[in-house]
Amino acid sequence: MFFLLLLSIFTFISALGTFIIERYSFINAPFLQNINSEKPIETSLTIIIPAYNEELNIAKCLKSLSEIKRPSVNFKILVVDDLSTDKTFLEVKNLKENIFKNSKELEIISSGKRPEDKNWVGKNWPCYVGSKKINSEWILFIDADVILGKNCIYNALFKAREDNIDLLSLAPKVNCNCLAEWMVQPIMTSLLMIGFPISDTNDSRNNTSFAAGPFMLFKKESYELIGGHEATFDEVVEDIALAKKIKNRNLKLNFLIAIKDISLNMYQDFNSLIEGWSKNWFLGLEKDLFRSISGSIFVFLNFSLPWLLFFISLIILFNNYSLNILCTTLFTFLALCTYLFKRIWLKVKYEIPSKYWYLNGIGGIIVFYISLLSIYKTYTGNGWTWKGRNLSKG
CATH class of the missing domain: 3.90.550.10 (Spore Coat Polysaccharide Biosynthesis Protein SpsA; Chain A)
Incomplete structure (x- = not known):
């Protein structure tokens, strides 16, 4: 249980740090x-x-x-x-x-x-x-x-x-233009601002x-x-x-x-989003395997893990109360609130919509999948296409 508490503290610090970096980037x-x-x-x-x-x-x-x-x-x-x-x-x-x-x-x-x-x-x-x-x-x-x-x-x-x-x-x-974009595009925007x-x-x-x-x-x-x-x-x-x-x-x-x-x-849809980002992710990171994998892990930890921990800790808390689990729930809740606050700030300051912000956890999993798929496609050429054209063959 103590490990879950440490993870929850990490998610809050990560969410807060990401927000500070993005805010600094936008303001400057x-x-x-x-x-x-x-x-x-x-x-x-x-x-x-x-x-x-x-x-x-x-x-x-x-x-x-x-x-x-x-x-x-x-x-x-x-x-x-x-x-x-x-x-x-x-x-x-x-x-x-x-x-x-x-x-x-x-x-x-x-x-x-x-x-x-x-x-x-x-x-x-x-x-x-x-x-x-x-x-x-x-x-x-x-x-x-x-x-x-x-x-x-x-x-x-x-x-x-x-x-x-x-x-x-x-x-x-x-x-x-589709639900998949609402889940993924805000995350990609964050990554570009940071990277x-x-x-x-x-x-x-x-x-x-x-x-x-x-x-x-x-x-x-x-x-x-x-x-x-x-x-x-x-x-x-x-x-x-x-x-x-x-x-x-x-x-x-x-x-x-x-x-x-x-x-x-x-x-326009989920399939074109996967095709588009998977052709760009690995190459955008200069085919650096370490940066690509660490980037995908960062996305999962920063966007998806808080939601997983929050629901897991809630289930445990209702069945077996403990101070550690209560603190875990609170820290993950603070991490989620930090992300919500960031989206509200972007909407007020720069008119960037905050719609479906609560789906960013699923979006993080999708981006994690995209990153691994991009590595596979780039190395093998299998399915590496854009609008049906094979990129490995021109």
Whole structure:
């Protein structure tokens, strides 16, 4: 029973420590600032949207783009359809006609078949194809499942030009579209805040490099200098790989929180969530077995163990009262209250919903499973897919 008490004390200290670290990270994190100007910026910008089987998302993305404040004098949107097997291409053509009134500022092209001499994976190929079709000063890569606020791109472009940033990436608000996301995404957000401190990413003296694939704004000459997506053709987690290349060239990398300016619809159901995170987890930790396993254990201990201990101690307490078990129950209860307080604080301070917070215990078990599955898939290639495409074969 004394062992359970020690575990409960650990869960409380861990929950409190995690909250303090996350709170510090959020408070000290730079946010994208709004610019009160209606004048297009004197530069050129192309937005490239790689799209593979995005018929459920592409309409919302393009509709949001049709309503943005014009970011630059010369401006273009290029959708690169990566040989979708659904109605993505047709959907974009319809939107071009009905929403954009056949404007030349929106173009859709096909990526064509991937070359067989290289193991092109993920969205690297359509991004590469798109980058070869443009000549603007700036390139913005966004995912087809993002929804942009009216001022988001303008504010980002202004910031990048003013501060001479070579790669500016934004952290979006992650929308939860299914119960599985409500259980898992808040945990993943916590891990990213702890594992990739924004202050370290933005510090040129620090080797930590991070970028979010849904929004990556490059100075074109810097993008070409690091080799662009051709240099990361076989990288599944290409956003972090590109961020590292920027820093390795002593170029300026900046990562900002923009949860009020851009939102992201990552997954539609449990299966796609498992497929998506299991392709990224192990590679995101640089295939470091120790970090991956210890990270999964941390998640279980921090998010799932408090719930298990709480219910176990309650059952024991009702059947066989003891001071140790009472204290165990109280400490695990405090750990759960700490997590709830963190979620309430995030909701009040940053409008991040606290819905289904009480399911984080199940979420911790799911993340633990994802981490082990990711290791297995990455090493063996079995089931290592994204939207049905085998990542081990391109």
